[in-house]
Amino acid sequence: MAIEIPPFEHTPTQSIPSIVNEVRTTFHAHRTRPVEYRLIQLRKLYWGLKDNEQALAEACKRDLGKSQFEAFVSEIEWVKNDVIFTANNLEKWVKDEKAPDIPLTNMAVSPKIRKDPLGCILVIGAYNFPIQLSLGPLIGAIAAGCTAVLKPSEVAPASAAVMQKIILESLDRSAYTVVQGGIPETTALLEEKWDKIFYTGSGTVGKIIAKKAAETLTPVTLELGGRNSAIISKNADPRLAARRLLWGKILNAGQVCTSQNYIIVDKDIQPAFLAELEAAMKEFYPEGAKESPDYGRIVSERQFRRLKGMLDDSRGKILLGGSMDEKELFLEPTVVQVDDLGDPLIIDESFGPLIPIYTVNDLDEAIKVANQVHSTPLAIYPFGTKKETDQVLRETRSGGASVNDSFFHASIPTLAFGGVGESGQGSYRGKASFDAFTHRRSVTTTPNWMEFLLSVRYPPYKGKLVQFQKMANMTPNFDRDGNVKQSLVKWIMSLGARDSGGMLIRYMVVVIAAVGMKQYSERRSKL
Numbered sequence: 001m002a003i004e005i006p007p008f009e010h011t012p013t014q015s016i017p018s019i020v021n022e023v024r025t026t027f028h029a030h031r032t033r034p035v036e037y038r039l040i041q042l043r044k045l046y047w048g049l050k051d052n053e054q055a056l057a058e059a060c061k062r063d064l065g066k067s068q069f070e071a072f073v074s075e076i077e078w079v080k081n082d083v084i085f086t087a088n089n090l091e092k093w094v095k096d097e098k099a100p101d102i103p104l105t106n107m108a109v110s111p112k113i114r115k116d117p118l119g120c121i122l123v124i125g126a127y128n129f130p131i132q133l134s135l136g137p138l139i140g141a142i143a144a145g146c147t148a149v150l151k152p153s154e155v156a157p158a159s160a161a162v163m164q165k166i167i168l169e170s171l172d173r174s175a176y177t178v179v180q181g182g183i184p185e186t187t188a189l190l191e192e193k194w195d196k197i198f199y200t201g202s203g204t205v206g207k208i209i210a211k212k213a214a215e216t217l218t219p220v221t222l223e224l225g226g227r228n229s230a231i232i233s234k235n236a237d238p239r240l241a242a243r244r245l246l247w248g249k250i251l252n253a254g255q256v257c258t259s260q261n262y263i264i265v266d267k268d269i270q271p272a273f274l275a276e277l278e279a280a281m282k283e284f285y286p287e288g289a290k291e292s293p294d295y296g297r298i299v300s301e302r303q304f305r306r307l308k309g310m311l312d313d314s315r316g317k318i319l320l321g322g323s324m325d326e327k328e329l330f331l332e333p334t335v336v337q338v339d340d341l342g343d344p345l346i347i348d349e350s351f352g353p354l355i356p357i358y359t360v361n362d363l364d365e366a367i368k369v370a371n372q373v374h375s376t377p378l379a380i381y382p383f384g385t386k387k388e389t390d391q392v393l394r395e396t397r398s399g400g401a402s403v404n405d406s407f408f409h410a411s412i413p414t415l416a417f418g419g420v421g422e423s424g425q426g427s428y429r430g431k432a433s434f435d436a437f438t439h440r441r442s443v444t445t446t447p448n449w450m451e452f453l454l455s456v457r458y459p460p461y462k463g464k465l466v467q468f469q470k471m472a473n474m475t476p477n478f479d480r481d482g483n484v485k486q487s488l489v490k491w492i493m494s495l496g497a498r499d500s501g502g503m504l505i506r507y508m509v510v511v512i513a514a515v516g517m518k519q520y521s522e523r524r525s526k527l
Contacts, residue, residue, distance in 0.1 A: 003055055005058060005059055005158050005161060006162065008154070009161075009180060011178075011181055013188040017188075017192065019179060020189070022177075023120055023147040023148065023174065023175055024120045027117070027119055027120050027175070031172075031174075031175065032117065032142075033117065033145045035090060035094055035145075038090060038143055038144075038145055041171055041172060042090075042139065045139070045167075045171060046087075048166040048170030048171075049076065049079060049083070050080065052162060052166050053072075055162045056075065059130075059159040060130070060131070062158040063127070063155075063159050064127075064128070064156065064255070064296050064297060064299050065297030065329070066252065066296050067293055067294045070294075070296065074132060074252070075129060075130075078132050078413060079136060081413060082136060082139050082429075089431065090434070093115065094115050096114055096115070097112060099442065105472070108447065108450055109444040109445060109447075109450070112444075114440075114443050115439075115440065115441075116145075116441045118144065118146055118219075118437050119147075119196070120194055120195050121137075121141045121146045121147065121149070121195060121197075121437060122148070122189055122196075122197045122198070123138055123148055123149070123150045124198070124201070124209070125150065125152045125160075126223075127299050128255040128256065128257070129256075130152060130156035130159035133200045134153075134159075136433065137198045137200075137221075137428060138167075138176070139433060140428055140432075141437045142171075144434050144437035147176065149177055149178070149179055150163070150176070150177070150178045151178070151185065154180065155299055156299065160178075160180055164178040190209065190213075193216055193218070195219075196221070197209060197218055197220045198221045198223075198428075198436070199221070202224065203423075206224045206424070209222070220425070221418070221426030221428065221436055222419070222424040223257075223417075223418065223424050224419055224422070224424040225351065226257070226374055226379070226398075226419065226422065226423035227262070228258065228259065228398070229260060229261065229370040229373065229380055229381070230263045230264065230381035230382075231264045231370060231380070231381070231383065232263060232264065232265045232266060232269060232273060232384070233269070233363050233382075233384030233388045234362075234384075235384050235388060236273075236404075237404075238273040239280075240383075240404065241273060241383045241404075242273055242279070242280050244404075245263060247406060248381075248407055249333055249353050249354075249355050250284065250333055252296050253331065254350070254353035254354065255303075256407070258379045258407035258410040259406065259407060260379075261346075261349055261350060262338070262346050262355075262358055263356070263358070264366040265359055265360070266359075266362065267359050267360065267361060274319060277335060297329040298352060301326070303351075304326055304329050307331055307354065310348060311336070311345075311354060314336060314344055314356075315338075315340055315343055316336040316339070316343055317336065317337045318335070321333050321353075331352060332353065333355060335356075335357060336355065337357050337359075343356070363384070363388055367391070367395050370396055374422070374423075375421065376419070376420050377399070378399045378400070378423040379400050379410065380392065381402055381405065381407070382404075383403075383404050384404075397420060398423070399418055399419035399423050400417060412429075413430065416428070416429060416431075417429045456468050495507065
């Protein structure tokens with residue numbers, strides 16, 4: 001029985017202002033603030049997803065050639081689990097927090113942190129994981145008590161249409177809705193005033209959105225890509241490195257923003273690594289990638305031609321793969337030996353199943369290359385000993401990292417995920433999704449009886465400065481050279497420890513030693 005997918009229909013641009021006005025009006029009516037309202041919306045979304053699982057899987061197949069396994073694991077079950085996790089923890093997250101590090105003199109005003117919704121949110125999704133990357137931020141917006149408009153990627157039209165059906169049938173339409181379309185519709189949305197914009201996609205479009213948001217001082221979360229590197233030291237396990245990094249480039253046909261863009265390999269291990277790559281390819285696809293039901297397709301002709309152009313323009317040598325079929329949008333996982341850091345496969349983000357290999361003499365050179373190509377990628381993947389991988393983490397920057405693996409950190413749905421520098425700003429997933437759309441509002445409540453204490457702040461100020469300094473000024477515990485100074489009494493009381501944790505450990509050692517000495521003395525006295 002054929003699975004019916006709703007048609008993808010562009011939203012008329014002239015209707016966008018009224019759509020946005022409705023969700024903004026709903027927010028200002030405070031209907032989305034009660035926690036029970038948010039929980040009901042989340043629970044309804046779950047059942048909407050559950051009831052449309054097969055339609056979502058079929059949509060992913062039509063849009064990206066995703067296998068049912070990939071569609072369920074990386075899309076459908078992912079967001080369903082996200083809804084359940086969020087609903088189970090929301091009542092805990094929304095509670096006021098006691099403000100930390102408050103001096104005794106200010107305790108009477110009961111400082112606390114409220115969790116307020118930011119307001120009306122625009123979520124712009126991506127095509128590579130059209131369900132996860134669209135509904136993930138929406139779940140966070142609902143949990144935070146915001147209203148939202150979702151603009152899915154038009155490049156994955158079947159997925160966009162099914163999501164629209166689910167949202168309109170499951171959620172409060174006055175608070176959560178969908179706008180479909182491409183550049184004209186997105187441009188119209190960006191003309192509206194938002195309380196936050198959440199965008200997932202390319203850095204080029206991210207700059208356009210950030211620039212437009214800056215006109216109205218609208219905060220943004222940008223989940224962008226990056227020329228992520230994998231670094232394989234001479235002490236790495238070549239088989240594990242090959243299998244894990246190959247998987248990172250075959251999932252979703254390499255259309256994963258966190259997958260490695262290129263691999264830096266120590267010359268001593270490169271032959272073994274390449275042999276293991278070939279063995280892993282044969283193991284994963286015994287009949288070849290094209291004949292495998294588990295290997296996806298490139299999302300569109302435009303993206304296929306872009307990838308083909310990168311491969312054609314590369315000065316590298318194809319070592320493995322290289323076959324393609326534009327009619328089927330099939331591009332085989334392709335390993336290329338590259339010797340020039342200016343090669344298109346290095347300087348541009350491929351966002352596809354291209355696997356350039358760059359050879360280095362040692363780990364120091366590898367780190368230098370990674371920082372030179374992109375100093376703030378979305379992720380980095382070091383393979384080697386703990387000492388080597390620690391050095392990589394210490395001497396590089398990235399949004400996240402997976403040691404001895406390919407984007408494992410990005411596969412944990414409750415671990416905060418985001419970029420740094422050119423790879424993005426802000427993070428989400430798990431509690432971080434709630435935080436992304438929440439304003440932490442500092443609140444104090446001054447009791448009437450404190451008025452006599454507050455008289456120091458009222459004019460006239462004559463004679464009050466000394467009084468205020470006694471109440472508020474702190475005394476430094478360091479000298480002019482930046483060295484910490486400590487009184488003899490404090491040193492004795494802390495047993496020379498630098499912090500309370502160290503002091504506790506030293507006191508425990510003293511107690512254990514004292515008990516031991518006492519028991520020893522008692523035994524000696526009985527002899």
